[in-house]
Amino acid sequence: MDYTVVCRKLGKVYRQNTIAVHALADIDLEIPRQDFLCLSGPSGSGKSTLLNLIGGLDKPTSGEVEVDGIRLASLDKGALAKLRLRRIGFVFQAYNLIPVLTARENVEFVMQLQGVPAEQRAEKAMAILKEVGLSDLADRRPGELSGGQQQRVAVARAIVSEPSLVLADEPTANLDSRTAQALMELLVHMNTEHNVTFVFSTHDKLVMDFSRRLIKLHDGRIVEDVRRG
Amino acid sequence: MPSKTVRTPLLLTLAWRNLWRHRRRTLVMLFALVLGVWSMIVMAALIRGSMEQHVKKEILNLTGHIQVHAPAYRNDPAIEHRFAIPPALAATLHDQALVAASARVRVPAVVSSERESAGVVLVGIDPQREQGLSFIAKSITAGQYLSAPDDPGLLLGRKLAEQLETALGRRVVLMSQDADNQIADRGFRVVGIFDADPQAMETGYVFIGLVVAQEMLKIGSEVSELAAMTPDRMRLDAALTKMAAAAPGLEVAPWTEVQPLLVLTENVNNVVLLIWFTVVFAAMAFGLVNTLLMAVFERTREFGLFQALGMPPRFILGQVLVESLILLGIALALGNLVSWASVAGLKDGIDLSMFAEGFEMVGMSPVIYPALAAGDVTAANVIVVVLGVLASLYPAWRAARYVPVEAITRT
Numbered sequence: 001m002d003y004t005v006v007c008r009k010l011g012k013v014y015r016q017n018t019i020a021v022h023a024l025a026d027i028d029l030e031i032p033r034q035d036f037l038c039l040s041g042p043s044g045s046g047k048s049t050l051l052n053l054i055g056g057l058d059k060p061t062s063g064e065v066e067v068d069g070i071r072l073a074s075l076d077k078g079a080l081a082k083l084r085l086r087r088i089g090f091v092f093q094a095y096n097l098i099p100v101l102t103a104r105e106n107v108e109f110v111m112q113l114q115g116v117p118a119e120q121r122a123e124k125a126m127a128i129l130k131e132v133g134l135s136d137l138a139d140r141r142p143g144e145l146s147g148g149q150q151q152r153v154a155v156a157r158a159i160v161s162e163p164s165l166v167l168a169d170e171p172t173a174n175l176d177s178r179t180a181q182a183l184m185e186l187l188v189h190m191n192t193e194h195n196v197t198f199v200f201s202t203h204d205k206l207v208m209d210f211s212r213r214l215i216k217l218h219d220g221r222i223v224e225d226v227r228r229g
Numbered sequence: 230m231p232s233k234t235v236r237t238p239l240l241l242t243l244a245w246r247n248l249w250r251h252r253r254r255t256l257v258m259l260f261a262l263v264l265g266v267w268s269m270i271v272m273a274a275l276i277r278g279s280m281e282q283h284v285k286k287e288i289l290n291l292t293g294h295i296q297v298h299a300p301a302y303r304n305d306p307a308i309e310h311r312f313a314i315p316p317a318l319a320a321t322l323h324d325q326a327l328v329a330a331s332a333r334v335r336v337p338a339v340v341s342s343e344r345e346s347a348g349v350v351l352v353g354i355d356p357q358r359e360q361g362l363s364f365i366a367k368s369i370t371a372g373q374y375l376s377a378p379d380d381p382g383l384l385l386g387r388k389l390a391e392q393l394e395t396a397l398g399r400r401v402v403l404m405s406q407d408a409d410n411q412i413a414d415r416g417f418r419v420v421g422i423f424d425a426d427p428q429a430m431e432t433g434y435v436f437i438g439l440v441v442a443q444e445m446l447k448i449g450s451e452v453s454e455l456a457a458m459t460p461d462r463m464r465l466d467a468a469l470t471k472m473a474a475a476a477p478g479l480e481v482a483p484w485t486e487v488q489p490l491l492v493l494t495e496n497v498n499n500v501v502l503l504i505w506f507t508v509v510f511a512a513m514a515f516g517l518v519n520t521l522l523m524a525v526f527e528r529t530r531e532f533g534l535f536q537a538l539g540m541p542p543r544f545i546l547g548q549v550l551v552e553s554l555i556l557l558g559i560a561l562a563l564g565n566l567v568s569w570a571s572v573a574g575l576k577d578g579i580d581l582s583m584f585a586e587g588f589e590m591v592g593m594s595p596v597i598y599p600a601l602a603a604g605d606v607t608a609a610n611v612i613v614v615v616l617g618v619l620a621s622l623y624p625a626w627r628a629a630r631y632v633p634v635e636a637i638t639r640t
Contacts (some may be wrong), residue, residue, distance in 0.1 A: 057537055058634040078541050085539020092637065098531060100246035110538050112239045157538075 038211035089158030096154035266564025273605035293456035331358035353442025382420030386431025533636025553621035
C-alpha cells in the first residue's frame with residue numbers, strides 16, 4: 001500500500017525543568033495516500049505534537065516519521081524546509097498569515113518559494129480565493145480581515161499548490177457553520193480530485209463528520225482508530 | 230530548486246514592507262545612520278580641506294613641488310653648498326610640463342636697521358619667475374614687488390619691520406658670508422612689505438633680487454636651490470626623472486622629502502579619520518544591531534511560520550540581511566546627499582578665527598574650506614556597507630536558527 005505518512009514507535013518527551021512530560025508515546029501510525037483523517041482528543045492529548053512531528057516542525061525523542069517514503073530524521077534543516085515546501089501544506093490554529101502581505105500574496109507565498117511563474121501564481125491564487133469566497137478581499141492585508149477570513153486564506157495557501165499532505169490544526173476554528181461546511185467540501189474535493197492527504201487536529205464535530213478516519217488520542221497514546229464509510 | 234529571479238522580488242517585498250512595519254523606529258534608525266554617514270564624510274572633508282590648505286600653503290612657502298640642491302645643502306644651507314645650474318637643467322626650467330620654475334640664492338644672514346638686528350634667511354629671487362612658484366609675489370601689502378633680478382630693493386615682512394623698528398622706504402643692512410668666507414654686507418632700501426602665513430615667514434625671511442644676491446655673495450651665476458611647480462603635486466615621477474637626469478651630482482627631491490612633516494601630518498590625519506570612522510560606525514552598529522534584533526524577536530513566530538511553509542533558513546538569513554542592506558542603502562544615499570549639500574554650502578569656508586591663535590601655532594589657517602575627497606567618500610560608504618552587513622549577521626543568524634515549532638508557539 002502507498003502511504004503518505006508512516007510513524008513508527010514515535011515518542012516525544014518535553015522537559016519542564018526537571019520534570020519530563022510524555023507528550024507522545026509509542027505511536028505507530030500509517031496514513032495511506034488520499035486519506036482524510038481526523039485526530040481528536042482532549043487538550044494535552046498530543047494532537048498538535050503529532051501534527052508537528054509529522055510535519056517535521058519538531059524532532060521526536062524516539063521513533064521515526066516517514067513522509068512520502070522519506071525518513072525525516074535523515075534530513076537537515078534545509079532539506080526539511082524543502083520537503084515541507086514541496087510536499088506539505090500547513091494550517092495553524094492561530095497566527096497563520098504573514099502580516100505584511102495581502103491575502104493574494106499570502107496564498108502566492110508558497111508558490112513563489114517554489115518558483116512558480118508570476119502569472120500562473122496569480123491565476124491559481126485568485127481561483128482558490130474565489131473558492132473560499134474571498135476574491136473580493138484579495139488585496140487586503142491580514143489586519144484588515146476577520147479571524148474567519150484569515151483562516152480561509154490560510155487554508156487556501158495550504159492547498160493551492162496541491163501538496164501530497166495537508167496538516168491542519170483546528171482549520172474551522174473562527175468560522176461560522178456555513179463557511180466551515182463550504183470549506184470542508186472544498187477540502188474533500190481537493191482530497192478526492194487531487195489525491196491530497198489530509199490530517200486534521202480538531203474538536204469540531206463537523207470536521208469529524210467529514211473525516212473518513214477518526215483517531216482518538218489520550219495522554220499521548222492512540223486509544224481508538226476508526227475508519228468510517 | 231526555485232529560481233533566484235522568482236525569489237528575489239519576494240525577498241525584497243518582505244524586507245521592504247517589514248522595514249516600514251514600525252515606521253517611527255525605522256525612521257529613528259535611519260536618522261542615526263544618516264547622521265553617522267554625514268559626520269564621517271563632512272568630518273573627512275573638513276580635515277582633508279584643512280590639510281589641503283596647509284599643504285598648498287607650505288608648498289607656496291618656498292617649497293614648491295620639486296627642489297634641486299647641492300647634496301649637502303639640506304643639512305647645512307650655507308653659501309659653500311651652492312651649485313652652478315647645468316645647461317640641461319636650465320633647459321628644463323622652460324619645460325611646458327612645469328607650471329613655474331626658478332633658481333634662488335638662499336643663505337643665512339643678519340638684517341640690521343639703525344636700531345635692531347635679526348637673524349634671517351636671505352632669499353635671492355628672480356621676481357618674474359617666482360610668480361606662481363611661491364607666496365611672495367602676491368603678499369606685498371605696502372610698497373611694491375621687486376621688478377627684476379637686479380632690482381636693488383629689499384622686501385621685508387611686516388612683523389620683522391616692526392621688530393627692526395624700520396619701515397617702507399628706510400634702509401637696512403644685510404650681512405652674510407660670501408664665497409671667500411668673508412663678511413659680505415650691503416645696504417638696501419625697503420621697497421616692499423609683505424604679510425605671510427605663518428607669521429614666522431614674516432620674521433624669518435627677506436627677499437632681494439637674485440643677481441644682486443649673487444653679486445653680494447660673490448658666487449657668479451651659482452645658486453642655492455632650484456624650485457619647480459608642476460600641475461599635480463601627486464604625480465611628480467616624470468618631472469623628477471627628467472630633472473634628475475638633467476642634474477647629475479645634484480639632489481633632486483620632491484616636496485614630500487623636503488617637508489617630511491607635511492607627509493607625517495597627512496598620515497596622522499588619515500589615522501584620525503580612520504579612528505573617527507570606526508567610532509562613528511561602532512555607535513551606528515549598536516543601533517543597527519539593536520533595531521534588527523528587536524525586529525527579529527518581534528517576528529519570531531513569523532520566522533517559524535516561514536520555516537513551516539518551506540522557506541529555507543538561508544533565505545530567512547538573507548531576508549534580514551536585505552532589510553539591513555535596504556536601511557544602509559537609504560542611509561548612505563541620504564547621508565551622501567546631505568554631506569554633499571553641507572560641503573557645497575560651506576564652499577566659502579568656515580571661519581574659526583576666534584581660535585586663530587591656536588590654528589596659527591600649528592600652521593593652520595583659521596578659515597577651513599572643506600574638500601570632498603572621492604577616497605574618503607568611498608571609504609565611508611564601504612565601511613558602512615561592509616561593517617553594517619557584518620553587524621547584521623548576528624540578528625540574521627538568530628532568525629535563521631529558530632526551531633519552527635518553538636518559534637510558532639512562542640507568545
